[in-house]
Amino acid sequence: MRYFIEFSYNGKAYHGWQRQPKASSIQQTLEDAMSTLLRDKIQLVGAGRTDAGVHARQLFAHFDFDSKLEKAEVVQRLNAFLPEDIAIKNITEVSPKAHARFDALERTYEYRVVQEKDPFATDWAHYVHLPLDMGAMNLAAAELLNHTDFECFSKSNTDVKTYVCRLKEAKWRREGNTLIFTITADRFLRNMVRAIVGTLLDVGLHKSSVDNVNSIIKSKDRGEAGVSVPAKGLYLMKITYPETLFKLHG
Structure with a gap:
């Protein structure tokens, strides 16, 4: 069984x-x-x-x-x-x-960023003390949905047959002092979410722009994207399956 x-x-x-x-x-x-x-x-x-x-x-x-x-x-x-x-x-x-x-049909991740030093968040979120433009980060995140090839965000030397991922959701929200990035797709590449967040934080810091994000994705070059943010802020939140899968045995 x-x-x-x-x-x-x-x-x-x-x-x-x-x-x-x-x-x-x-x-x-x-x-x-x-x-x-x-x-x-x-x-x-x-x-x-x-x-x-x-x-x-x-x-x-x-x-x-x-x-x-x-x-x-x-x-x-x-x-x-x-x-x-x-x-x-x-x-x-x-x-x-x-x-x-x-x-599995979809997977949802969240990444958490705190804007004030918090000893209770040290192990669970990434601390960025500089001001972040969340509006700009959300514009850049929305642009991700216009693409399917995310080789530029994949860990180098990864043995995969395709870099195609179909994104359903990519957006930032604020909860108190915490910025939370949510992303949903049918599949993810190794290191993909952390590289995306690093790239979007560059936009939020005005080190990059929405147009740059599009250029980075089209380049298919990991070296063009932002740095990978620390693993401690990343959470796999949900796996979605067909409804029938869990009903087969009542």
Whole structure:
């Protein structure tokens, strides 16, 4: 039987989602805990991967297990077993062909920027003390929706077949002293969101312009885009699936 597991995590102590030989990862921590509790080798296939230090409010993975699970009990036992920076939200039985990565329709990220020094935001947001022109940043963000090839925002030497991503949303909003950038697309390239935010912050600082953003995207050159902002301000917020995926088993 195939199951989807929904979880969230604070990524500060981890080198990202993906299992690595000599570094702590979310995938390894989850797989080890589940294998111990279920007394079977559990292998997770994630909906995507986050880089070192990035957080997730919602992420899904699928796994196969021969027996029927008492899902609520497994969730409770896993949460008691896992470290405090990883939380299991739900386990759902799905079709044997359901796939956490390939069935995902959209992914939504947020990036948080604070404008005043705040010791309580040190690990959770990027501090920019200079004034930012949010109107200009939103004009530049809107221009992103006119493009589909985002090679200029991709990490160099990334083994991907296409740089095409279809954006649905890209905008800034203010909540108190925090500026929050929200971006939704069918897929994202490695480092893409952090490079986009760095480029938009250049616009907000009047180091760049909306026209420059268009030129950067057309250049397909990572060296033309802004610097990647720190991982600590980035949150994977939501994965969207077809409604039927979670209704197959009532």
